[in-house]
Amino acid sequence: QKEVEQNSGPLSVPEGAIASLNCTYSDRGSQSFFWYRQYSGKSPELIMFIYSNGDKEDGRFTAQLNKASQYVSLLIRDSQPSDSATYLCAVNSQFVRALTFGSGTRLQVQP
Protein backbone atom coordinates (compact mmCIF):
# COMPACT_ATOMS: atom_id res chain seq x y z
CA GLN A 1 0.00 0.00 0.00
CA LYS A 2 1.50 3.30 -1.09
CA GLU A 3 1.42 5.97 1.59
CA VAL A 4 1.40 9.68 2.12
CA GLU A 5 2.63 10.82 5.53
CA GLN A 6 1.89 14.06 7.32
CA ASN A 7 2.43 15.23 10.88
CA SER A 8 -1.03 15.43 12.44
CA GLY A 9 -0.20 18.53 14.47
CA PRO A 10 -1.62 20.76 15.68
CA LEU A 11 0.86 23.22 14.27
CA SER A 12 0.39 26.49 16.08
CA VAL A 13 1.73 29.76 14.63
CA PRO A 14 1.07 33.40 15.53
CA GLU A 15 -0.85 35.61 13.16
CA GLY A 16 1.42 37.07 10.49
CA ALA A 17 3.99 34.27 10.72
CA ILE A 18 4.93 31.71 8.08
CA ALA A 19 3.35 28.28 8.50
CA SER A 20 5.29 25.36 7.04
CA LEU A 21 3.47 22.11 6.34
CA ASN A 22 5.31 19.00 5.20
CA CYS A 23 4.40 15.78 3.46
CA THR A 24 6.36 12.72 2.36
CA TYR A 25 5.25 10.07 -0.07
CA SER A 26 6.44 6.59 -0.90
CA ASP A 27 5.44 6.08 -4.56
CA ARG A 28 8.38 7.18 -6.73
CA GLY A 29 6.11 7.00 -9.77
CA SER A 30 3.87 9.81 -8.52
CA GLN A 31 3.81 12.78 -10.84
CA SER A 32 1.29 15.27 -9.47
CA PHE A 33 0.95 16.65 -5.98
CA PHE A 34 -1.87 18.57 -4.40
CA TRP A 35 -2.68 20.54 -1.29
CA TYR A 36 -6.24 20.75 -0.02
CA ARG A 37 -7.64 22.73 2.88
CA GLN A 38 -10.44 21.31 4.97
CA TYR A 39 -12.33 23.34 7.51
CA SER A 40 -13.98 21.44 10.33
CA GLY A 41 -17.14 19.73 9.12
CA LYS A 42 -16.59 20.76 5.51
CA SER A 43 -15.29 19.05 2.40
CA PRO A 44 -11.72 19.54 1.15
CA GLU A 45 -11.07 22.42 -1.21
CA LEU A 46 -8.11 22.61 -3.56
CA ILE A 47 -5.42 25.16 -2.70
CA MET A 48 -2.86 24.36 -5.35
CA PHE A 49 -1.01 21.65 -7.23
CA ILE A 50 2.57 21.17 -8.31
CA TYR A 51 4.15 18.85 -10.90
CA SER A 52 7.76 19.95 -11.22
CA ASN A 53 10.64 20.11 -8.77
CA GLY A 54 11.07 23.50 -7.15
CA ASP A 55 8.71 26.16 -5.92
CA LYS A 56 5.32 27.29 -7.15
CA GLU A 57 3.75 30.41 -5.71
CA ASP A 58 0.09 31.41 -5.63
CA GLY A 59 -0.65 34.46 -3.52
CA ARG A 60 0.31 33.74 0.08
CA PHE A 61 0.83 30.06 -0.67
CA THR A 62 4.00 28.40 -1.96
CA ALA A 63 4.25 24.71 -2.75
CA GLN A 64 7.67 23.10 -2.83
CA LEU A 65 8.46 19.76 -4.42
CA ASN A 66 11.57 17.60 -4.17
CA LYS A 67 11.05 14.34 -6.02
CA ALA A 68 14.49 12.97 -5.19
CA SER A 69 13.71 13.23 -1.48
CA GLN A 70 10.03 12.43 -2.02
CA TYR A 71 8.65 15.34 -0.10
CA VAL A 72 6.32 18.18 -0.81
CA SER A 73 5.66 21.15 1.42
CA LEU A 74 3.28 24.08 1.67
CA LEU A 75 4.28 27.47 3.02
CA ILE A 76 1.65 29.96 4.07
CA ARG A 77 2.96 33.48 4.43
CA ASP A 78 1.32 36.13 6.62
CA SER A 79 -0.84 33.47 8.29
CA GLN A 80 -4.33 34.57 9.25
CA PRO A 81 -6.75 33.09 11.79
CA SER A 82 -8.95 32.16 8.80
CA ASP A 83 -6.14 29.82 7.68
CA SER A 84 -6.83 27.63 10.71
CA ALA A 85 -7.89 24.32 9.18
CA THR A 86 -6.60 20.86 8.37
CA TYR A 87 -4.32 20.72 5.34
CA LEU A 88 -4.34 17.54 3.29
CA CYS A 89 -1.51 16.48 1.03
CA ALA A 90 -2.52 14.31 -1.92
CA VAL A 91 -0.45 12.44 -4.46
CA ASN A 92 -1.49 10.77 -7.68
CA SER A 93 -0.92 7.06 -8.02
CA GLN A 94 0.44 5.11 -10.94
CA PHE A 95 -1.70 2.16 -9.81
CA VAL A 96 -5.20 3.64 -9.56
CA ARG A 97 -6.88 6.60 -11.19
CA ALA A 98 -7.30 8.42 -7.91
CA LEU A 99 -5.37 10.44 -5.40
CA THR A 100 -3.85 9.07 -2.22
CA PHE A 101 -4.35 11.42 0.71
CA GLY A 102 -2.38 11.96 3.87
CA SER A 103 -4.22 12.19 7.18
CA GLY A 104 -3.71 15.94 7.27
CA THR A 105 -1.98 18.50 9.47
CA ARG A 106 -4.13 20.69 11.68
CA LEU A 107 -3.00 24.30 11.61
CA GLN A 108 -3.94 26.79 14.30
CA VAL A 109 -3.18 30.47 13.72
CA GLN A 110 -3.25 32.38 16.97
CA PRO A 111 -4.56 35.99 16.79
Add this chain to the structure above:
Amino acid sequence: SQTIHQWPATLVQPVGSPLSLECTVEGTSNPNLYWYRQAAGRGLQLLFYSVGIGQISSEVPQNLSASRPQDRQFILSSKKLLLSDSGFYLCAWSVAGMGGWTDTQYFGPGTRLTVL
Protein backbone atom coordinates in the same frame (compact mmCIF):
# COMPACT_ATOMS: atom_id res chain seq x y z
CA SER B 1 -18.67 26.12 -14.48
CA GLN B 2 -18.76 22.69 -12.91
CA THR B 3 -20.87 21.93 -9.85
CA ILE B 4 -21.06 18.77 -7.79
CA HIS B 5 -24.04 17.93 -5.62
CA GLN B 6 -24.47 15.35 -2.89
CA TRP B 7 -27.50 14.37 -0.89
CA PRO B 8 -28.57 13.99 1.71
CA ALA B 9 -26.30 16.29 3.71
CA THR B 10 -26.77 14.34 6.92
CA LEU B 11 -28.22 10.94 7.63
CA VAL B 12 -28.84 8.89 10.77
CA GLN B 13 -29.55 5.23 10.13
CA PRO B 14 -29.94 2.15 12.34
CA VAL B 15 -27.57 -0.79 12.05
CA GLY B 16 -28.76 -3.23 9.42
CA SER B 17 -30.71 -0.68 7.38
CA PRO B 18 -30.00 0.01 3.69
CA LEU B 19 -28.17 3.04 2.36
CA SER B 20 -28.27 5.08 -0.81
CA LEU B 21 -26.17 8.22 -1.28
CA GLU B 22 -26.31 10.14 -4.52
CA CYS B 23 -23.82 12.38 -6.27
CA THR B 24 -24.34 14.34 -9.47
CA VAL B 25 -22.01 16.58 -11.43
CA GLU B 26 -23.05 19.45 -13.69
CA GLY B 27 -21.12 21.32 -16.33
CA THR B 28 -18.83 18.57 -17.58
CA SER B 29 -19.08 15.40 -19.59
CA ASN B 30 -17.63 11.96 -18.93
CA PRO B 31 -15.96 12.89 -15.66
CA ASN B 32 -14.03 10.47 -13.48
CA LEU B 33 -16.05 10.01 -10.31
CA TYR B 34 -14.94 8.96 -6.85
CA TRP B 35 -16.35 7.99 -3.47
CA TYR B 36 -14.23 8.58 -0.37
CA ARG B 37 -14.98 8.04 3.29
CA GLN B 38 -13.46 10.04 6.09
CA ALA B 39 -13.79 8.65 9.61
CA ALA B 40 -13.70 11.15 12.47
CA GLY B 41 -10.23 12.69 12.75
CA ARG B 42 -8.87 10.55 9.95
CA GLY B 43 -7.74 10.91 6.36
CA LEU B 44 -9.68 10.14 3.20
CA GLN B 45 -10.14 6.50 2.28
CA LEU B 46 -10.88 5.79 -1.38
CA LEU B 47 -13.86 3.47 -1.71
CA PHE B 48 -14.73 3.42 -5.43
CA TYR B 49 -13.87 5.21 -8.61
CA SER B 50 -15.42 5.20 -12.05
CA VAL B 51 -14.07 6.25 -15.43
CA GLY B 52 -17.37 5.77 -17.28
CA ILE B 53 -20.95 4.53 -17.16
CA GLY B 54 -21.09 1.07 -15.63
CA GLN B 55 -17.34 1.03 -14.96
CA ILE B 56 -16.66 0.77 -11.24
CA SER B 57 -13.40 -0.04 -9.50
CA SER B 58 -13.53 -1.03 -5.85
CA GLU B 59 -10.64 -0.26 -3.58
CA VAL B 60 -12.02 -1.54 -0.30
CA PRO B 61 -13.88 -4.88 -0.13
CA GLN B 62 -16.73 -4.39 2.32
CA ASN B 63 -20.48 -4.14 2.48
CA LEU B 64 -20.66 -1.07 0.24
CA SER B 65 -21.28 -0.96 -3.50
CA ALA B 66 -21.34 1.76 -6.12
CA SER B 67 -23.13 2.27 -9.40
CA ARG B 68 -22.97 4.79 -12.20
CA PRO B 69 -26.27 4.60 -14.07
CA GLN B 70 -25.73 7.87 -15.95
CA ASP B 71 -22.66 9.78 -17.10
CA ARG B 72 -22.78 12.32 -14.29
CA GLN B 73 -24.45 10.32 -11.55
CA PHE B 74 -22.68 8.19 -8.97
CA ILE B 75 -24.51 6.24 -6.27
CA LEU B 76 -23.13 4.61 -3.13
CA SER B 77 -25.22 1.85 -1.61
CA SER B 78 -25.34 -0.72 1.13
CA LYS B 79 -27.84 -3.46 1.84
CA LYS B 80 -27.08 -3.58 5.57
CA LEU B 81 -25.22 -0.85 7.40
CA LEU B 82 -22.64 -1.56 10.09
CA LEU B 83 -21.60 0.69 12.97
CA SER B 84 -18.21 1.04 11.28
CA ASP B 85 -19.87 2.62 8.23
CA SER B 86 -20.32 5.88 10.11
CA GLY B 87 -18.33 8.72 8.63
CA PHE B 88 -18.19 11.61 6.21
CA TYR B 89 -18.81 10.43 2.65
CA LEU B 90 -17.32 12.54 -0.07
CA CYS B 91 -17.94 12.38 -3.78
CA ALA B 92 -15.35 13.90 -6.09
CA TRP B 93 -14.84 14.36 -9.81
CA SER B 94 -11.91 14.94 -12.11
CA VAL B 95 -11.46 15.58 -15.80
CA ALA B 96 -11.29 12.34 -17.73
CA GLY B 97 -8.46 11.34 -19.99
CA MET B 98 -5.80 13.58 -18.51
CA GLY B 99 -3.60 10.76 -17.28
CA GLY B 100 -1.25 10.92 -14.38
CA TRP B 101 -0.23 14.56 -14.79
CA THR B 102 -3.53 16.13 -13.99
CA ASP B 103 -5.86 14.24 -11.71
CA THR B 104 -7.07 17.29 -9.85
CA GLN B 105 -10.10 16.22 -7.90
CA TYR B 106 -12.92 18.49 -6.80
CA PHE B 107 -15.10 17.50 -3.90
CA GLY B 108 -18.80 17.75 -3.23
CA PRO B 109 -20.16 19.04 0.07
CA GLY B 110 -20.31 15.55 1.59
CA THR B 111 -22.82 13.43 3.48
CA ARG B 112 -22.36 12.87 7.19
CA LEU B 113 -23.63 9.40 8.04
CA THR B 114 -24.20 8.20 11.59
CA VAL B 115 -25.07 4.56 12.11
CA LEU B 116 -26.62 3.82 15.49
